[in-house]
Amino acid sequence: MDIEQIEIAEFLKRVAPFDALPGEEIEQLARQVDIAYFKAESSILMAEQPLSDLYIVRSGVVETFRRTGELYNRLSEGNFFAEQGLLRGRKAHFPAVSKSDTLLYLLPADVFDRLFETYEHFADYMEISEVERRQTRVVSASSGSDHELMTSPVASLLQRKLVMVSERLPVSQVAQRMSEHSVSSVLVVDSEQNPQALLGILTDRDIRNRLVAQRLPYSTPASDIMTTDLFTVAHDDYVFDAMLLMLRHNVHHLPVVNNGVPVGVIAISDLVQHEAKSSLYVVSSIFRQNSVAELAKLKADVRASFVRMVQQDANSHMIGSAMALIGRSFKQRLLELAEEQLGPPPIPYCFIALGSMAREEQLIVTDQDNAMILDDRYNEAEHGAYFLALAQFVCDGLDACGYPYCKGGIMATNNKWRQPRQVWHRYFQQWIKEPSAEGLLHSSIFFDVEGVWGEQHWVSALKREISGLAKTHIRFLASMVRNALLRTPPLGFFQDFIMETDGRQNKTLNIKRRGTAPAADLIRVHALASGCMQSNSFQRLKYLQKNAVLPKGKAEDLRDAYELIALTRIRHQALAIEQGEEPDNNVAPEQLSDFERRNLKRAFQVLSNAQKYLKFKYASIQ
Structure with a gap:
C-alpha cells in the first residue's frame, strides 16, 4: 500500500464498525476507498439522489437535514452517512451539506454490500446506527423542567480564552502557551490548510504520559502526541448533555463547536463548579479506584449525588439517567479489575444490564439485575471456570458497593443467565413464541436490556430480533397485557x-x-x-x-x-x-x-x- 492507503487503513481501524474487521479486510478496503473534498457550505447529497457510496467523514463537519429543512444530524470525524439509503433503494434519504471544509472517504456500494452480507456485527451496526445517533439527547424537551441543567447552554461555561496551536508546533512551545493562558488543554488545528479545522486536542495529561513518560524530545510536534479520537459538544447543547457525554466516555475535556467551528473547551473543572457536579465527581472517582474495598467507600458519595440532584429540582429522567450511568460505571470498573486479576477473557463476551438500569430509570433503592452473553464458541469445560469467577467478582463487588444481590437470582452468577449468544436468542424466541408463566416473570426484566461491557453490538442485534418478533406474536402480547x-x-x-x-x-x-x-x-x-x-x-x-x-x-x-x-x-x-x-x-x-x-x-x-x-x-x- 502507498502512504495514503496506509493512512486510510489506520483511520478505519479506529472507527466503528470497521475497527472490528480483520486486518486484511481493512487493508483491502483502504485500496477501494475513494476520497472527496467539499468546501464549506457545499451540497454533498440531495434528497432522492442515487447513491453509489457510503460517506465516511475523515475531517470537517457535515449536517444532514429533513426534507422540511429541519436539522436532522450533525456529523464529524469518524461518523458516516447514507447507510440507510444504501440499505433502502439506493437513494439518499436526507440532504447533506458540509458546514466546514470537509474530507470524505467514499466506500463503494458493492463493497458495502459485501461487508453487510459477510460480517454480522457490521450489518447490526449499520441497521441500528441511525437510531442510536438520534438518541443522543437524553433529556425530554417536553419535560417542563426549568432546572438550570436543562436550560443552561454549554456556551455559558466558556470562561477561558480559546487557545489553538498548529499541529507542527513543538510541544515545548505548546506547554509555554498553556502556562501563559493558565489552561490545561489546547486545540490542535491545521494551520496551513484550514486554521479552523480541528485535528485533535492536547492536554497536560497527554504531555505527561505521551511525551515525558516516553522520554520523547521536547521538539516533538503537537500532532505526534495529541488525542485525535475526539468527542465534541455543540455550543447550544445543554450542560446536562455535556455532563452525560463526559460521564459515559470518561473524558476530561470537551471541545465546544459552533457549526463545526471550535469556540472553546470545557473541562471537568468547569463542570464541577456547576450544580450537577456531584455525579461527575462520583463517576470520575469510580474509575480511579483500584479495589472493591475502595469502590465500596463511594456509597456515601452516590447517595449525596442523588440528594443534591433532588435538591436542585432535576426531573426524574435526569436523575434516573445519571444514577444509571453511575451504576454502569461501577460495573465497568469492576469488570476492568476482574480482568486484571483473572487475565484476559478466553473468548469474547458482553456483560448486560437489565431492568431499571437498562431503562436509565435507576434510583437509590435498587438491586442488581445483570447477565452475560458469551461467544458461541463457549465450551463449559474450557471457559466455564473463568466466566463464573468473573461474574462472581462483579456481583460480589456490586453488592459491596450498594447494589444488593437480586433475590430472584437474575445475575450473571446464575448459570442460566450466563450463556452463549445462540442460547439467548433461543430464550427470547421461546418467551415470545411460547409464552408461559415463567416467561412472564422475566418479561419485566429481560425485555429492558442494554450492553455495559464487551461486545455490546450483540445486544443491538438481540433487541432488533425482539422488536421484529414481539409485534407479530399475538399470544405473547396478550400475555404481556x-x-x-x-x-x-x-x-x-x-x-x-x-x-x-x-x-x-x-x-x-x-x-x-x-x-x-x-x-x-x-x-x-x-x-x-x-x-x-x-x-x-x-x-x-x-x-x-x-x-x-x-x-x-x-x-x-x-x-x-x-x-x-x-x-x-x-x-x-x-x-x-x-x-x-x-x-x-x-x-x-x-x-x-x-x-x-x-x-x-x-x-x-x-x-x-x-x-x-x-x-x-x-x-x-x-
Whole structure:
C-alpha cells in the first residue's frame, strides 16, 4: 500500500464498525476507498439522489437535514452517512451539506454490500446506527423542567480564552502557551490548510504520559502526541448533555463547536463548579479506584449525588439517567479489575444490564439485575471456570458497593443467565413464541436490556430480533397485557388511597410496586407491540406519541403522571437519606401536603385509565 492507503487503513481501524474487521479486510478496503473534498457550505447529497457510496467523514463537519429543512444530524470525524439509503433503494434519504471544509472517504456500494452480507456485527451496526445517533439527547424537551441543567447552554461555561496551536508546533512551545493562558488543554488545528479545522486536542495529561513518560524530545510536534479520537459538544447543547457525554466516555475535556467551528473547551473543572457536579465527581472517582474495598467507600458519595440532584429540582429522567450511568460505571470498573486479576477473557463476551438500569430509570433503592452473553464458541469445560469467577467478582463487588444481590437470582452468577449468544436468542424466541408463566416473570426484566461491557453490538442485534418478533406474536402480547394489568394503582372506589397493611409498611403506599412499575409495564407493552426499540420509558412514550399509538394527548398525560409518581418516590428516598434513615419505596400519604396528595391521586387516576385503555386496545387478542 502507498502512504495514503496506509493512512486510510489506520483511520478505519479506529472507527466503528470497521475497527472490528480483520486486518486484511481493512487493508483491502483502504485500496477501494475513494476520497472527496467539499468546501464549506457545499451540497454533498440531495434528497432522492442515487447513491453509489457510503460517506465516511475523515475531517470537517457535515449536517444532514429533513426534507422540511429541519436539522436532522450533525456529523464529524469518524461518523458516516447514507447507510440507510444504501440499505433502502439506493437513494439518499436526507440532504447533506458540509458546514466546514470537509474530507470524505467514499466506500463503494458493492463493497458495502459485501461487508453487510459477510460480517454480522457490521450489518447490526449499520441497521441500528441511525437510531442510536438520534438518541443522543437524553433529556425530554417536553419535560417542563426549568432546572438550570436543562436550560443552561454549554456556551455559558466558556470562561477561558480559546487557545489553538498548529499541529507542527513543538510541544515545548505548546506547554509555554498553556502556562501563559493558565489552561490545561489546547486545540490542535491545521494551520496551513484550514486554521479552523480541528485535528485533535492536547492536554497536560497527554504531555505527561505521551511525551515525558516516553522520554520523547521536547521538539516533538503537537500532532505526534495529541488525542485525535475526539468527542465534541455543540455550543447550544445543554450542560446536562455535556455532563452525560463526559460521564459515559470518561473524558476530561470537551471541545465546544459552533457549526463545526471550535469556540472553546470545557473541562471537568468547569463542570464541577456547576450544580450537577456531584455525579461527575462520583463517576470520575469510580474509575480511579483500584479495589472493591475502595469502590465500596463511594456509597456515601452516590447517595449525596442523588440528594443534591433532588435538591436542585432535576426531573426524574435526569436523575434516573445519571444514577444509571453511575451504576454502569461501577460495573465497568469492576469488570476492568476482574480482568486484571483473572487475565484476559478466553473468548469474547458482553456483560448486560437489565431492568431499571437498562431503562436509565435507576434510583437509590435498587438491586442488581445483570447477565452475560458469551461467544458461541463457549465450551463449559474450557471457559466455564473463568466466566463464573468473573461474574462472581462483579456481583460480589456490586453488592459491596450498594447494589444488593437480586433475590430472584437474575445475575450473571446464575448459570442460566450466563450463556452463549445462540442460547439467548433461543430464550427470547421461546418467551415470545411460547409464552408461559415463567416467561412472564422475566418479561419485566429481560425485555429492558442494554450492553455495559464487551461486545455490546450483540445486544443491538438481540433487541432488533425482539422488536421484529414481539409485534407479530399475538399470544405473547396478550400475555404481556394480562401481566401489565396485575398491579393496579392504589386508588379505592371513592378515589381514596389503598394502603399497605403488612407490618412495618402499614398505612403506606408502595409507590414502586403500585406506581412506577405498572406504568413502566404498560408502556413496555405498547412499545413491544409497535416495534419500538427504545428502552427508556420517556423515550418510548415519545415514540408512541410520534407514531400515534395512543389517542391524542394520552401519551403526554401518561408522561406527566409517570413523572409525578417517579418524583414522589425520588423525593421520599432523598428525604430519608437526609434524615439519616434507610430509603425505601413506601410513602406515607400523611407526610405529603394536601397539594401533593391531590396531584398524586390524579396521577394514579391517569395510570388507571391508561391500564383500562391497554385492556380495551388489545381486547381482541386476550
